[in-house]
Amino acid sequence: MPNSKLLLSRRKMLKVAAAGGLVSSGVLATPALTQSRTIKIGSYGGFFEDNFRQHIYPAFTEETGIAVESITQPDSSGWLLTTQQAIQAGVLPADLSLHVPTNVIKGDRMGEVFDPIDPTRIPNIGNVQGGFFNEMPGGLYGVGAFSYYTSLVMNTDEEEAPESWTELWDVDRFQASLGLPTEAASPLLDIVAVSFFGGPDILQTREGIQTVIDKVAEMRPNISLWYSSTSQMEQSLKNNDVIGGMLYHDVVGLLALDGMPLASIFPKEGNPVDFNSWTLSAGTQKREEAHEFINFCCLPETQALLARTIGVAPVVNPATTDLTEEEFHAVAGTPSFPMSYDVLLDNETFIEEAMTKMRAAG
Numbered sequence: 104m105p106n107s108k109l110l111l112s113r114r115k116m117l118k119v120a121a122a123g124g125l126v127s128s129g130v131l132a133t134p135a136l137t138q139s140r141t142i143k144i145g146s147y148g149g150f151f152e153d154n155f156r157q158h159i160y161p162a163f164t165e166e167t168g169i170a171v172e173s174i175t176q177p178d179s180s181g182w183l184l185t186t187q188q189a190i191q192a193g194v195l196p197a198d199l200s201l202h203v204p205t206n207v208i209k210g211d212r213m214g215e216v217f218d219p220i221d222p223t224r225i226p227n228i229g230n231v232q233g234g235f236f237n238e239m240p241g242g243l244y245g246v247g248a249f250s251y252y253t254s255l256v257m258n259t260d261e262e263e264a265p266e267s268w269t270e271l272w273d274v275d276r277f278q279a280s281l282g283l284p285t286e287a288a289s290p291l292l293d294i295v296a297v298s299f300f301g302g303p304d305i306l307q308t309r310e311g312i313q314t315v316i317d318k319v320a321e322m323r324p325n326i327s328l329w330y331s332s333t334s335q336m337e338q339s340l341k342n343n344d345v346i347g348g349m350l351y352h353d354v355v356g357l358l359a360l361d362g363m364p365l366a367s368i369f370p371k372e373g374n375p376v377d378f379n380s381w382t383l384s385a386g387t388q389k390r391e392e393a394h395e396f397i398n399f400c401c402l403p404e405t406q407a408l409l410a411r412t413i414g415v416a417p418v419v420n421p422a423t424t425d426l427t428e429e430e431f432h433a434v435a436g437t438p439s440f441p442m443s444y445d446v447l448l449d450n451e452t453f454i455e456e457a458m459t460k461m462r463a464a465g
Contacts, residue, residue, distance in 0.1 A: 140169045142392040145176040145197035151413060158412045163399045169392050176200055183210050190215055190385055198389040199396060201379045204444040205288055207237040207245045210382070217244045218383045224394040227401035234441050235418040237380050245380030246397050249406070249415035252374050252436060253290045256355045257347040258340065260364040267370050268298040271347070272322050282328035282336045282348035285462070287454040288447045290375035291349065295319055297440055298372045306446045309453055316454075320461045329462055340365065353414045356433050373438035378418060410434050 144160070146152050152175055160171040174197040176182045183206055189196045202210065210216035219242030222228050228246065235247025255271070257264050262276060271277055283291060295315045296303050305311035328345050330336045333354060339345045340358065352374065355367035381397050383390070399405055406417035407424040416435035417424055424431075447454065 140167075140392055141172060142169055142199065142389045142396060143172045143174050143195070143197045144396065145174040145182070145200035147178045147201065148175040154412045158408055159400075159405070162405070162408065163396055166399060167395050169395060171396075174200075180206050180209055182206075183213060183216055186210075186384060187213055187216050195384055195387060198384055198387040199393050200382050200384060201248060202245060202382050203377065203379055204237055204245070204442075205448045207239075207380055207382060208444060208448050211239045211241065211244055215385050218385045218387065218390075219243055220246060220381075220383050220397065221390075221394065222246075224391075225398045225401060227398045230401045230403060230419040230423065232418060232420060234376075235378050235380075237382075245382050246401070247418035248379045248381050248400055249409050249413070250376055250378040250418050250435070251415055252352040252376050252439060253294075253349055254352040254355055254367040254374050254436070255347070255370050256340070256350040257366050257368060258343070258364055259366050261343075261346040264366050264368050265347075265370060268294055268372055271325060274324050277325040277347070279325065279327045280346045281322075281325045282330055282339055282345040282350075283322075283326055284336075284349060285329045285331050285458070287451055287458060289349075290377070290442055291319065292316070292447070292454070293375050293440070293442050294349075294372075296443075303443045303446070306443050309450060312446070312450060312454060313457060316457050316461055319458075320464070323461075323464075352436060353434055367436070369436040369438060371438075373440045374436065375442050376416075376439040377442055 144155075146155050152173060156173050160173065164170055176197065182200065182202075186196055186200065207217070219239075222243055225246070231247050235250065236243060237245030255265060255268060261280075265271065271281060292306060292312065292315050293303055295318050296305050299318055300315065305315060328336065328339050328348070330339070333351065336345070336348065336350050337354065337358065340350075340363065350367075352367045355365050359365045359367075381400065383393055387393060401419070403417070403419050403423040404425075406419045407426050409415050410417055410424075410426055410430060410433075414434055417426070421431050421435065
């Protein structure tokens with residue numbers, strides 16, 4: 104199994120100052136200082152960035168001779184504004200950055216944040232599975248870097264593992280014992296749409312979104328925790344304040360490794376899969392180096408290295424990697440389904456207000 108501290112890295116991201124200060128971790132390794140080709144790459148801080156610096160960037164430098172300057176970025180849309188303002192001021196914070204799909208969409212709409220990526224300059228791009236790209240009217244704005252899953256989590260000492268998400272609505276089994284996220288962009292609405300309404304099409308209208316939220320409301324008697332951070336849910340599971348609900352698949356695995364009787368369940372409807380993409384900063388002069396790095400990340404070997412060191416799931420067919428079955432299931436699972444990013448973004452305020460009203464009513 105991958106090291107637990109490394110798997111936790113995605114959750115322990117170093118935050119930059121509210122003013123949007125840029126933090127550079129420096130060009131990697133003394134030999135890299137003499138390299139004539141360099142690139143600045145942004146990634147989430149803490150253990151996450153540490154492992155990029157210790158494992159991914161050195162392997163890339165050895166492969167290509169391109170030195171990497173590591174830039175710490177926050178895991179929030181604030182990085183978009185920071186990047187946009189910096190570019191307008193004539194300063195490029197990073198040549199490449201990581202972004203979730205909703206932030207790629209936001210950046211496209213903001214303008215002056217991303218340049219399109221040229222897939223013809225990425226020979227290995229065919230390794231990346233469909234669904235892990237950010238196609239915009241202006242071109243390809245993001246290529247999947249890694250993926251991760253939200254799972255149905257259950258304390259199996261307290262209750263049998265459900266076979267369906269719909270079982271969480273059973274008041275006789277789960278009254279005041281579950282935890283769900285408050286974030287409007289969480290996969291909750293997609294889960295309900297897939298489990299009760301045959302798929303995400305119902306989310307295409309606000310009337311349909313409200314219908315889905317009304318279905319969530321039926322579960323209110325079973326919810327003892329509406330959490331805004333993963334750490335809240337983790338602590339509640341440890342304290343036995345909740346016995347199940349929604350949580351990241353890899354985090355559940357870590358808690359289980361620590362001896363907790365928890366199962367990360369992939370029910371018959373599947374679990375939502377999310378991902379981060381490499382995005383190209385507008386105006387970068389390092390397009391060649393950036394495309395080489397994306398190409399490197401599309402390799403099955405690199406994807407396996409990411410899984411083992413950082414605890415994220417591959418965006419390539421796992422059969423093309425050398426991950427063992429145990430290593431793969433530590434970071435991924437089946438079945439799964441994608442999230443409705445456009446719907447969540449276009450209706451963000453409506454969803455937040457409707458969900459707040461629904462929770463208050465309970």
